[in-house]
Amino acid sequence: MATNTFSQNTTPAEDEATVKVTVTSIDGKPRKNDEITFISSKSGKTFKIVTDALGKSIILLKKADKYDVYYNNLNEKEKVQQFEIPQSEGKYTLNLTLKYDPPRTITLKNVFFDTGKASLRPESFAALNDLYDALKMKATMIVEIAGHTDNVGNKTANQLLSEQRAMSVKNYLTKKGIDAKRIIAKGYGDTEAFADNDSNEGKQQNRRTEVRIISE
Template identity: 40%
Template sequence: MYKKLLLILGIFFLLSNYSYSQQNFKAFINLTVTDMKDKPSVGDHMLFVSDKTGKILSSITKKGGLCKFEVPSGAVYTIKIKSYSDTVTLYKVEIQKANYDQNFELTLKYQLPKTYTLKNVNFQSGSSKLKSSSFKSLNELAELMLNKKTLKIELAGHTDSQGDDALNLKLSHARAKVLKNYLVKKGITAKRLIVKGYGETRPIANNATEEGRKKNRRTEVIIIER
């Protein structure tokens, strides 16, 4: 009887330990994002990416620049932020495996660049008609502005030096206005969007080459208010 009781207790102990070891212990991360002057940044789209599985968790920073993640322990994660049409890697964190839930407080700094050239936003030659390949970047910009509700920007149109100066100035303004109308249709308030056309007056490359002219034909986002 005594041996039988010991056997039962032993089996119970082994099962208890097995059950305990199989628990999926979590790491709870409170992530705060601030700008470079330590002001909390609201409306940032944060990504928590598992280096092992590639699984992506996302969250938007709320009041105080805070967002929260719950992830398995015993893994390495890359923390990213969605910018205009890119994702920017901010930090890599390794969470050690533990037989208990863990809590972490983490603060990261990030600030959108004041000036950004929109990628893959193109128009028909000599026209203000958007190419369909432009929609992805514009949709990402709209999403950014819907999240960051205080952001006010200038849409600055630029051309190369081919053609008449006055026509280029008019065309660059018309193209910037088309982008504004697109963003308004996506839910962005018109007063948050300033339109300006600079024509060929602000080149960033040599207009004597096709490669240079291609770089000069661009639309920039310039932050007016954050």
């Protein structure tokens, strides 16, 4: 059970604790509309909340359990903390403060294109749907979709391919409802190599699509 503000009344069961969550940046600014996930060590169950405009939320969790805490950074979950709720009688309230600054650039995992083309393969849709959900929740966020290639082949062709692939990702998101003004599609060809192009592994790492947060 979760809610987005501290003010709403919640009544925990005997085996539940009230966890009041405050989420801020490292310098103390509230992080609004952040999705926080709690995973129980005992049951493996997942519980989610979304912070309000003050970076706050509240959740009821079982006592006598440990929880791993993650924040959702666009389509990637990042572990931020682990905490334990002891077994206790009567009411138990825990104040949990989470501080983090998410990376501003995220490489999209499981986003694939047909070889030498800009058409998205169907196995990419799950990751892009997660990205859509995150952008929908972060309604004011502006991002850049950055396409990259390795150094194999014609440099001009690689530049064009990277631009077209970035645009394919943008088009997928806008067709689902994200405002096109919030997404900048840009290709970089092979000019921003992440790894050494001398190995197949390095080339694979360089063929990537990134999301860069411009503003929140």
